[in-house]
Amino acid sequence: MNNPAYPTDAKQRATRILDGCGGHSIGAYSDSAGVRVIREDIANYIRQRDGHPSNPDDIFLSTGASDAIKSIMKLLLTGKTGKDRAGIMIPIPQYPLYTATIAEYNAHPIGYYLDEDNTWALNIDELKRALNEARYHCKPRAIVVINPGNPTGQVLSRENIQSVIKFAKEENLFLLADEVYQHNIYAKGSQFHSFKKVLMEMPAEYSNMELTSFLSTSKGYMGECGFRGGYCEAVNLDPDVKAMLLKSISAKLCSSVAGQAAMDVVANPPKPGEPSYELFEKEKSDVLGQLAQKAQLVTKTFNSIEGVSCNVVQGAMYAFPRISLPPKAIQAAQAKGQNPDAFYCFQLLENTGICVVPGSGFGQKPNTFHFRTTILPPVEKIQVMMELFKGFHQKFLQTYK
Numbered sequence: 308m309n310n311p312a313y314p315t316d317a318k319q320r321a322t323r324i325l326d327g328c329g330g331h332s333i334g335a336y337s338d339s340a341g342v343r344v345i346r347e348d349i350a351n352y353i354r355q356r357d358g359h360p361s362n363p364d365d366i367f368l369s370t371g372a373s374d375a376i377k378s379i380m381k382l383l384l385t386g387k388t389g390k391d392r393a394g395i396m397i398p399i400p401q402y403p404l405y406t407a408t409i410a411e412y413n414a415h416p417i418g419y420y421l422d423e424d425n426t427w428a429l430n431i432d433e434l435k436r437a438l439n440e441a442r443y444h445c446k447p448r449a450i451v452v453i454n455p456g457n458p459t460g461q462v463l464s465r466e467n468i469q470s471v472i473k474f475a476k477e478e479n480l481f482l483l484a485d486e487v488y489q490h491n492i493y494a495k496g497s498q499f500h501s502f503k504k505v506l507m508e509m510p511a512e513y514s515n516m517e518l519t520s521f522l523s524t525s526k527g528y529m530g531e532c533g534f535r536g537g538y539c540e541a542v543n544l545d546p547d548v549k550a551m552l553l554k555s556i557s558a559k560l561c562s563s564v565a566g567q568a569a570m571d572v573v574a575n576p577p578k579p580g581e582p583s584y585e586l587f588e589k590e591k592s593d594v595l596g597q598l599a600q601k602a603q604l605v606t607k608t609f610n611s612i613e614g615v616s617c618n619v620v621q622g623a624m625y626a627f628p629r630i631s632l633p634p635k636a637i638q639a640a641q642a643k644g645q646n647p648d649a650f651y652c653f654q655l656l657e658n659t660g661i662c663v664v665p666g667s668g669f670g671q672k673p674n675t676f677h678f679r680t681t682i683l684p685p686v687e688k689i690q691v692m693m694e695l696f697k698g699f700h701q702k703f704l705q706t707y708k
């Protein structure tokens with residue numbers, strides 16, 4: 308604290324957090340919901356982001372967003388078998404935490420397909436179809452929306468979010484908004500709209516709906532995933548349910564206080580005029596600027612290759628291109644007992660060293676094939692990777708044509 312090498316605003320932030328900790332140490336357990344001043348900083352962040360009130364008592368810190376998502380999903384469970392099981396609507400393709408947790412909890416996944424022809428937006432007719440088919444198998448309870456999307460890289464429009472909220476209201480579904488990529492927006496014209504802001508600006512019948520939203524230290528420009536910092540804001544929660552939620556997280560004592568401190572740094576970054584501000588802004592815009600450049604580069608290159616099409620990477624950290632595979636490649640995959648997209652990805656790995664994840668790992672419409680790649684490697688490496696990919700794909704088509 309006395310070392311002049313550290314900027315004074317950083318030391319003030321550290322002091323504030325330590326003063327909020329038992330024994331002035333992040334080595335002490337905190338309140339189960341998290342250190343009070345950190346929850347205040349998060350509420351302040353949300354207030355500034357949305358222009359609507361946020362209450363520190365509606366916020367609980369967690370071990371990454373994953374832990375908070377699992378805590379909320381646990382509250383939604385109904386029965387253990389057949390039609391009594393809770394049905395949770397999840398996007399397809401989806402981030403596998405959701406299918407894994409639903410399986411672990413013996414709940415029922417209600418997959419709704421994202422609309423690839425409409426930049427992976429949510430389609431309300433498709434939501435209705437998925438829900439109506441699932442009614443015979445479970446008690447529909449909640450809908451999960453991932454915005455910006457993983458693995459699909461879309462950023463939802465305000466109108467699309469409004470329609471989803473109306474749908475959730477009509478069907479009495481609890482809303483889980485996975486917004487861990489809210490700082491990762493790249494495409495011109497795309498803007499992050501939080502579910503909370505959209506909900507708060509709708510008529511009262513919607514603005515009092517129960518909603519949970521999640522953020523973490525793992526993504527954005529910070530990428531501090533090893534800290535396992537995260538939080539959930541739960542708005543309009545029924546008081547009895549909220550009490551039960553607190554009781555349930557109390558059994559875990561608290562999330563890592565180091566992770567909470569990292570979450571505070573995200574929620575309360577350097578402000579204009581403070582000594583750290585310029586360097587912070589420079590690093591943040593360098594990281595986000597490079598991600599935006601790579602998002603553009605991969606979209607453009609994939610779309611220039613025969614048999615590959617890719618929606619614009621509007622946000623998050625991924626491209627999810629569609630590949631058309633020749634019948635002979637599909638037969639070769641079947642002979643090996645592999646999904647055709649997995650066969651393709653293994654061939655890509657073995658021939659070029661490029662590692663991508665088959666679309667079947669996230670779910671996709673039957674008879675369509677995709678893979679997911681991140682845009683995280685440095686620009687120079689992505690350029691080389693795209694060239695290698697192009698060469699591989701052309702050779703693959705030649706071999707199996």
Ligand SMILES: Cc1ncc(COP(=O)(O)O)c(C=O)c1O
Pocket residue numbers: 370371372373374402404453456457485487522523524525532536537
């Ligand atoms: C959409 C989505 N939600 C949640 C998570 C989990 O993040 P955390 O590291 O905060 O647990 C991830 C991680 O990749 C993700 O992509």
